[in-house]
Amino acid sequence: MRFLRKGKVKExxxxxxxxxxxxxxxxxxxxxxxxxxxxxxxxxTLCRTSAHWFKVVQTLGVRTxxxxxxxxxxxxxxxxxxxxxxxxxxxxxGCVDDPHHVCARAPLELPPADLRESPPAASDxx
Numbered sequence: 001m002r003f004l005r006k007g008k009v010k011e012x013x014x015x016x017x018x019x020x021x022x023x024x025x026x027x028x029x030x031x032x033x034x035x036x037x038x039x040x041x042x043x044x045t046l047c048r049t050s051a052h053w054f055k056v057v058q059t060l061g062v063r064t065x066x067x068x069x070x071x072x073x074x075x076x077x078x079x080x081x082x083x084x085x086x087x088x089x090x091x092x093x094g095c096v097d098d099p100h101h102v103c104a105r106a107p108l109e110l111p112p113a114d115l116r117e118s119p120p121a122a123s124d125x126x
Contacts, residue, residue: 019067051069
């Protein structure tokens with residue numbers, strides 16, 4: 001594997017041309033700063049929690065980059081093209097600021113009733 005980059009609490013390695021491996025560390029990030037103290041098993045907890053939610057959204061028909069958990073704090077993912085944060089923020093801002101924007105008119109889609117734990121709150125429908 002070839003090391004690609006390190007974020008605040010995650011390392012990214014290239015496994016192949018189509019696959020990456022995320023290594024979730026036990027480091028803490030607070031207010032965009034990495035704290036030197038480690039939390040034992042935090043990386044494994046983040047990895048397994050992420051895997052759980054990726055599997056949940058996949059059952060709803062949403063495609064993700066998630067492939068599998070390798071070992072506690074290691075996750076294999078498909079290599080995908082990442083949309084920059086500034087581009088996605090601009091698109092969201094356009095939806096909020098412009099009532100005529102296509103996504104502002106899109107109907108809200110809720111998960112099927114049998115997947116909901118309780119009825120949606122009124123605030124969820126705005």
